[in-house]
Amino acid sequence: MKLRFLGSTSDDGQCPTLYETDRGTYVVQGDTVTDPEALAELRNVLPGESFVEIPKELLRFAEGS
Template sequence: MRLRFLGSTSEAGACPSLYETDRGTIVVQGLTLTDPAARADLRHVLDGESAVEVPRELLVRIAREVLGGGDPEARVTDHQ
């Protein structure tokens, strides 16, 4: 699988970040969700799965860019 960096809201170019794969899926890089109460709210977590937390703003901005209609000047910080 190959990844293409889509963007980040991090000033340092670290997480959280989103990537598009050559399989038509999205990879999310972020801090692992460790809060026990929040983890208890997750449903159907399979072996090998994890949950990460990302800002809503990042998802909205990337969705606008990928799906079109977004302002190209408002691109999410791109630290490749």
């Protein structure tokens, strides 16, 4: 898989960051969701899947990609 950097809402080079893949998907870099209540609400979680939290404004970099 190849990644293309789309943008970040971080001024110091840390997460959150959004990437586009050559497979027609996105990869997000953000804080891992660890809240037990939030994790309990997730559905159909498959082995190997994980979840990161990103701010809504990060998705502006995906528009028109």
